[in-house]
Amino acid sequence: MKINLIILACFLFLIACNSNSSNSNQEQSLIINIEDLTKKIKYYPNDPFIETFKKSEFFQLSGLEDQVVETSNGTVLSIPKAAFRDQTGRIIEKEITLEVVDIASLEEQIQSNISGQYKDKVLQKGATLFINATKDGKQLILNKDQPIYVATPTAHGLKHALIFEGIRNPQGEMQWLSSQKPKQFLIPMDLKELDFLPPNFALTVEQNLPFRNYKTANKKLIDSLYYSFSPHYPRSKKTAHPSNVQFKFYQWEGQSSDTTSLCTGIDPGAIKVIKKKKFAATFIATKAFEQRMHYLHLAQEQAALEVYLQHLDWDLSRCDDKVAQLLGTKPPQQLQFKAFARENWGNIKNLPTAVKNLGKYYSKQLQKTRQQLCQLKHTHDKALQQKAALAQRQRENYQKVLHKRATYRLKKFGFQLDKMGWITIAEALEPLDTFDLEIKVAKGAYYDRVHVYSIDKKINSIFAFTSKDNNRFQAGYYGDPYLLYKKMQEAQALVVAYRKGAVYYDLQTFQVAPIVRIELHPQMVSPKALKILLKKLDSGHQRFNKLQLDLTYQAIFHKEKLRRKQLKKEQDFIQKLGFIALPCTYGAQQ
Numbered sequence: 001m002k003i004n005l006i007i008l009a010c011f012l013f014l015i016a017c018n019s020n021s022s023n024s025n026q027e028q029s030l031i032i033n034i035e036d037l038t039k040k041i042k043y044y045p046n047d048p049f050i051e052t053f054k055k056s057e058f059f060q061l062s063g064l065e066d067q068v069v070e071t072s073n074g075t076v077l078s079i080p081k082a083a084f085r086d087q088t089g090r091i092i093e094k095e096i097t098l099e100v101v102d103i104a105s106l107e108e109q110i111q112s113n114i115s116g117q118y119k120d121k122v123l124q125k126g127a128t129l130f131i132n133a134t135k136d137g138k139q140l141i142l143n144k145d146q147p148i149y150v151a152t153p154t155a156h157g158l159k160h161a162l163i164f165e166g167i168r169n170p171q172g173e174m175q176w177l178s179s180q181k182p183k184q185f186l187i188p189m190d191l192k193e194l195d196f197l198p199p200n201f202a203l204t205v206e207q208n209l210p211f212r213n214y215k216t217a218n219k220k221l222i223d224s225l226y227y228s229f230s231p232h233y234p235r236s237k238k239t240a241h242p243s244n245v246q247f248k249f250y251q252w253e254g255q256s257s258d259t260t261s262l263c264t265g266i267d268p269g270a271i272k273v274i275k276k277k278k279f280a281a282t283f284i285a286t287k288a289f290e291q292r293m294h295y296l297h298l299a300q301e302q303a304a305l306e307v308y309l310q311h312l313d314w315d316l317s318r319c320d321d322k323v324a325q326l327l328g329t330k331p332p333q334q335l336q337f338k339a340f341a342r343e344n345w346g347n348i349k350n351l352p353t354a355v356k357n358l359g360k361y362y363s364k365q366l367q368k369t370r371q372q373l374c375q376l377k378h379t380h381d382k383a384l385q386q387k388a389a390l391a392q393r394q395r396e397n398y399q400k401v402l403h404k405r406a407t408y409r410l411k412k413f414g415f416q417l418d419k420m421g422w423i424t425i426a427e428a429l430e431p432l433d434t435f436d437l438e439i440k441v442a443k444g445a446y447y448d449r450v451h452v453y454s455i456d457k458k459i460n461s462i463f464a465f466t467s468k469d470n471n472r473f474q475a476g477y478y479g480d481p482y483l484l485y486k487k488m489q490e491a492q493a494l495v496v497a498y499r500k501g502a503v504y505y506d507l508q509t510f511q512v513a514p515i516v517r518i519e520l521h522p523q524m525v526s527p528k529a530l531k532i533l534l535k536k537l538d539s540g541h542q543r544f545n546k547l548q549l550d551l552t553y554q555a556i557f558h559k560e561k562l563r564r565k566q567l568k569k570e571q572d573f574i575q576k577l578g579f580i581a582l583p584c585t586y587g588a589q590q
Helices: 107-113 199-206 219-227 268-274 287-299 302-309 317-327 331-340 353-412 424-429 527-537 547-579
Strands: 006-013 029-033 058-060 067-070 075-078 095-103 120-133 147-152 163-166 174-180 184-186 345-348 436-441 449-458 461-466 490-499 502-511 517-519 521-524
Touching: 058 067, 058 449, 058 521, 067 120, 075 095, 075 184, 120 147, 120 219, 120 449, 199 219, 199 502, 199 547, 219 547, 268 302, 268 353, 268 436, 268 547, 287 302, 287 317, 287 331, 302 317, 302 353, 317 331, 345 521, 353 461, 436 449, 449 547, 461 547, 490 547, 527 547
Parallel strands: 029 184, 184 345, 436 517
Antiparallel strands: 006 120, 006 163, 029 147, 058 095, 067 075, 075 147, 095 120, 163 174, 449 461, 449 490, 490 502, 502 521
16 A cells, blocks of 8 residues: 555536636646645555556656656646655655656546546536655655645646545545645746737837838847837826927928827836846746736726736736726726636746745836936937937028028119018019019929029029919919019029939010910920039129029928928827827827
């Protein structure tokens, strides 16, 4: 007769099969600490099922090494060194014989007569284990300081598995006594392999590329985009989005509006912190927490995430239960975390005691991370403001150039321009004959940018036209809005156009009449040839009336326009991500 043996059984009450548990039907591992179970007898000599009883499997172990063994039915036993003592209490360091009976299939259960019930409840069987250890045929006992852990694959549908202590009588009948929930120990994995981002965030990034220099999405880009929202996370009820840099670059260009958003959700900075190596030995680094993180984003409650991060030494199920209580005002999410709590997940096996200090570490790191991310955002915003300020200064300088042209032109026509105003201008222009001048550029929309000028060689003056469509040019800039010509005077119309680095131009001479219609047909020209032409046309002109100076400004303005266009595109992209990262009224007030 063998004594000091252990029988483990994992069963589910049939009456609990209709539970609303969130567990899927996929297999999961139940990690059982067999230290806490009392020792039982395998069977008596006259047991009628000895002949058909499931045969034992034997493993030879060393008492000096950590070892893992697996039965033919897939049950895994993790056995630390010094796991066994002899009956005098001394640690066994030499070779040990481990005997395991792993009864799993229905046929094995019938042949071994592993059946029965608990009180008046019928049990749906999962797995039954018998474990015994000997040295030289002598019985060993467990070392309570070095418990053995058993992971056994449960059958499909076992949502509320329990461990029962069993007794087998001489007639080969099983009686199941007290039960306990099996502790499911979490297995950590590489934090880099876990996805803690909001649902669909990565997909949205991938669908909206390219972004800046990125044509394809990678983890570094996706993570950095998500973390960049941390400075926008509200520290109070209202968080104002940074104002877009605003100024009228062209006369018809509008101004974008600032927005103030009410934001809720998970602080992206918190996710950046828990990805640090410090959390690699906690339940943060598990698939179970990854699953919970998904629903924490949906719950939009930072306080719920803090429950886990401030109680890393708790069992995961205990945290789940506390979060369910916290989400009492959000029924869908509350039910989900109640279901998580019923899974009865424990913590990491052999959890370091120092894990209790990680809550404080997290809080300090979160504050530090927020400061770093805010500083990065401040640096980025400052760079944008500097570029916008530079563009504004260029625009102001150009306005001064235009004003000098207007003043020069009026003086040449015998008028003194002492101030800009409707009365003064109207009085000055009254003696001159009016004319209607319109310049068209053939296929103007084909070009990236088109610049049209009229040139008065009599007074060495130029006039710059504006257009909304690159086809029709009739108006001037705000700083130089009026073109003055004498009746029947000769002048020149010039177009300089650009497309993908190539340069085009056309030059025509026209005579001033009440109605003047000109159509220019740009032809490709080399930059060198154009420079020679412009130099000739600028001959005798003062600096503010030079075509080359005006085209230099126009190149600067075009570059700024492209920058602003790209910035708007990036802002639209970021706004899409903002709806996911911080589920708030993002852009609703625009």
